[in-house]
Amino acid sequence: MSDEERRDSLADQAAAWVPPWERPRPSASTTPEAGSAAAESPETDEPVEFAPTTVAADPAEPVPAESAEPAFAADAGAARGVPRREPVGRRRATVVPQPAPDLPENELRGALEAILLVVDEPVSELLLAQVLEQPAERIGPLLDHIAAGYTAAGNGFELRRAAGGWRLYTRPEYATYVERFVLDGQSVRLTQAALETLAVVAYKQPVTRSRISAIRGVNCDGVIRTLVTRGLVEECGTESDSGAFLYRTTTLFLEKLGLNTVDELPPLAPFLPDDVEELADATR
Template identity: 70%
Template sequence: MTDEQRGDSLADQAAAWVPPWDRPRPPAAEDTTTPPDEPAQPPPDSEEPGAGEPQRVEAASEEVGAAAPEQVGSAAPEQVGSAASEQVGSAGPDLGAVTKGTAGESGDAADVPRRQQAGRRRVTAVPEPAPELSDTELRGALEAILLVVDEPVSELVLAQVLEQPAERVGPMLDEIAAGYTAAGHGFELRRAAGGWRLYTRPEYATYVERFVLDGQSVRLTQAALETLAVVAYKQPVTRSRISAIRGVNCDGVIRTLVTRGLIEECGTETDSGAFLYRTTTLFLEKLGLNTVDELPPLAPFLPDDVEELADATR
């Protein structure tokens, strides 16, 4: 056979070749290898997703491999590859959809308790606002607290303890203080050291001292009172400045006042580095003052020749 005749015969074979998937399907022969007790496979057109596609793909592969190797290899490789990939692709998405759907359903079912637990953890109890006290209840609560405090307490602290607005606490304290004064009680409510506290009235101080001291005197010495007065009016002041004003060494007296909590250190002087001293809140509390600005002026107590005395000391 010549090359020309051989080429014509191959061209005729390629033109007459029919793909396996377009060929008429032969009647299915009975499968004698299937055990009698094994259930029969569902037909290819079954409604179950992915049931018949793998068998059709395998059958097409067997037919393509067994039909005509020469025809498949020389005639139309593109047709075989594209058709086989189309059939596998048409079966693949169904299988993937089934697998994905099954996995998604099981994942969602497993995630339900987790989402519920996360939701429970995110839910936080909102504290209920404190009920607003009536004027009578607020007055009684303030009086009860003021009876047990051992130092002046501010309006803000009282408002936080009672869970009431500070705008109500301040006017109520003023009202209580005015009521005690009008009723003539032996005690009064007054502001001292930035807070409020109950104090006995000055006209009954003799009886209170007789009960508390019982004949014992714990008063400060004259030197301690003078030093404390210098600190109160000149604060912040150094030790050397106090000694210069009093004319004597006051180291021992300052240690006594610091020990009793009436004065305290408040830094150092910029030029000399000496310690500075000032009065404490205990000093204000003992004198019944709110700030040091309420101290009486010194002018009425100064001698007439104070300038001459100052020049003499220089």
């Protein structure tokens, strides 16, 4: 073959050459022998595809191929804020909180009695069960048993249901003794000065301390403090002109006198002297 014929042949081959990525893939009907032969042939231009393989940390426990995750892909996802996907077969175990063990009956009874001694209002069985971390079905029957035991023992107190909950109460047959103890020392009579000051506040309210002192003719600061401490008088703002504190009677005052409003106070005119106007002008 001459040099000119060789150049023509090489030119034809170069024009007819197709890159491997543009060539059609072999059909599914290709026999295994042909595929393996193509993979083993060093002269073929077809790309050879290899199955992904992974290396297990422990040779005795191979890691599945689908659980393998390239490190660079995980790092790139974390950099973009994408949450890391857990590999298949390595899911995190969900921690299930274990219920608290059942308390012995004696300990549970003591805990219930201790709580019931400090509550200031009826407490429900559900709240008791939540606090003690015990099943609610144990609380109700045990409270009934405790209440029955108090009644059988003849204690001065009892456990009973009230307002949807449970609370300790004194027994009605001992009410007179309880009242005597509670009211002892609280039935102190008001002094004459306190009664006069209270009357001025009741009929002139709202009124300032200076106005009360002017009506009574003496300083009444100490008496006002006493009435405020007893809960019979309270502050109710300030006077617009002088800024002095204003005082009025409280609901406890109405309760003690058996009144609904201050309008039910008896009229004061029958108890006033005939020259009250002159006395009022003299005090101004």
